[in-house]
Amino acid sequence: MMSLWVGASLLSVIALGFIFWPLLRQRKEVVAVALASEVNARLEENIRLFREHVAELDVQLSDGRIDQAQYDQLKLEQERTLLEDEASVRAALPAGASRFGFKTLACVALLVLVGAWALYSHLGSSADVEVRQAQELKQQLDAEDIKAGRNPDPVRTREVNRLIEARLADVPDHIQYWFFLARNYMELNEFDKAVNAYQQVLQRDKESPMVMAEVAQAMFLRDGRQTNPAINDLVAKVLKAEPDNTMALGLAGIDAFSKKDYVNAIKHWERVVKLVGADTPTGQSLSSGIERAATLFFSEGGSVEDLERSRNGRQIGVHVNLADGVKAQPDQVVFVYARAYQGAKMPLAIDRVKVADLPRVVLLNESMAMTPAMSLGTVDKVEVVARISNDGTAAAKPGDWEGSLGPVDLTTSGPVVNVTIDRQVK
Structure with a gap:
């Protein structure tokens, strides 16, 4: 913080120099002209x-009132007086004026510096700078501790x-500070305080999936790693807005596991x-959880077929073959996908094979969805498409070969x- 004030003071001095140096030079010229005029006037009077x-x-x-010797003596005295007056005028007036000008400018400069400091202290963001510097120092030292195999110092x-809370007393609507505070409390395992801080963020940003997910996690840890309706409600909102939010997916899995919905x-x-x-560490941890859930599922009488069917959800097999006359190379990619019949063109499930693999049955299921919000489980009627791509991309282009079937009712079809x-895209 001291470096900020030193830098600001130096910049102020430089700025004042740019302002007052031309004024000083101009004033000296003006004063010189004025003094010369005043001196000349006084000399002419003398x-x-x-x-x-x-x-x-x-x-x-x-008249004979004085003789020649007296006349010469008195005239000499008048000449000396004239010369002394001229010397005193030239010596006294410039020095006095210059001293007055320098003192005035020095006082103005000091007032400017003091005023700038007071104004910045009242309206500036020195407290924000102090918070940022403390955060940067913490991150640097924490990284050094982790690199050395030590736990970061919670102090x-x-x-x-402490600095953030002091700043929030002045700017209580600073959402970023509430967010930093919540994450820091999570780091300190003070989950109750973290929840309170996250809720302050949510009051100011009610639709943020990321914040809702982190609030849910903080509540989960605060409550002894137990889920509850409030947590589940937040998780549902997050997954509706962001189906791939890993934090919410993890909590949803924990809730399902606690209810034996393996x-x-x-x-x-x-x-x-x-x-x-x-x-990744998260992936390895969850892989162990998946194995445990599968073991418990089998111990309660579930079969591999039941598990696969339940995991994959709704599925359909597509037997893909080539008609006579189709010109394609064995290594070309064949995209096989299902999309909503007379609806959005985005695939609900998609897979790829090579031309050399045909004919072949391709199994499409809900796990192949591009997003959980649009999968085979969200519609009943689909159109099934198989396309040979000339450039290896899924989008249809002139010259590709394709075939399709629809509508296919997933509730009644085999x-x-x-x-x-059998046809070429035009």
């Missing part, structure tokens, strides 16, 4: 008086929180593993439908 005295001496000499986090627990956790990667690739 010369006039000198001439009057000399004329009076001439009269006295001609640093508490100090940052299939849904597995489905939620498998999606998280798919999103974050099986080699397990496998036939699609023949």
Whole structure:
């Protein structure tokens, strides 16, 4: 913080220099002209008086009131007086004026610096700078501790929180500070305070899925790793807005597991593993949870077929074959997908094979959805499409070969439908 004030003071001094240096130079020129005029006026007055005295001496000499020796002595004294007056005028007036100008400018400069400091203290953001510096120092030292295999010192986090709380007393609607405060309390395992801070954020940003997910997690940890209706309600809102929110998916899996709904627990956790990667710490932890859920499912009488069917949800087999006359290379990609019949064109489930693999049955299920909000489980009637792509992309382009079938009623159709690739896209 000291560096801020030192820098601000130096900048103020430089700024004042730019302002006052031209003024000083200009003032010196003005003062010089004014002084020269004043000196000349006073000298002319002294010369006039000198001439009057000399004329009076001439009269006295001609009248015989003084002799020649007295005349010469008195005239010499008048000449000396004239010279002394001229010297005193030239020496005294400029020095006095210059001292007055320098003191005035020095006082103005000091007032400007003091006023700027007072104004910044009242309206500026020095407290924000102090918070930012404390956060940066904490992050740096925490990273050094982690690199050295040490746990970060919680004292640093508490100090940052103290500064943030002091700042929030002045700016209670600063949403970012509430968010930082909540995360810091999570780091300190003070979950009750974290929940309160997150709720302050939610009051100011009611529709943020990220904040709702973090509030739900904080409530879950605060309540001893137990779910409740309030947490589940937040999780449902998050997943509706962001189906791939890993925090909400993890909590949804925990809730399902606590209710012995092992299939849904597995489905939620498998999606998280798919999103974050099986080699990450989160992926490894959830993989263990998936194995435990599967073990419990089998111990209660579930079968592998039941598990696969439940995990994949609604599914349909598509037997894809080529019609005679279709020109395609064995290594070309064939996209097989189902989309809503007479609805949105985005695939509800999609897979890919090679031309060399045909004919083949491709199994489409809910796990192949691009987003959980649009899967085979969300519609009853679909159109099934198989397309040979010339450039390896799923979007249809002139020259591609395709075949389609629809409408296919997923509630009544058999397990496998036939699609023949037989026409070229124009």
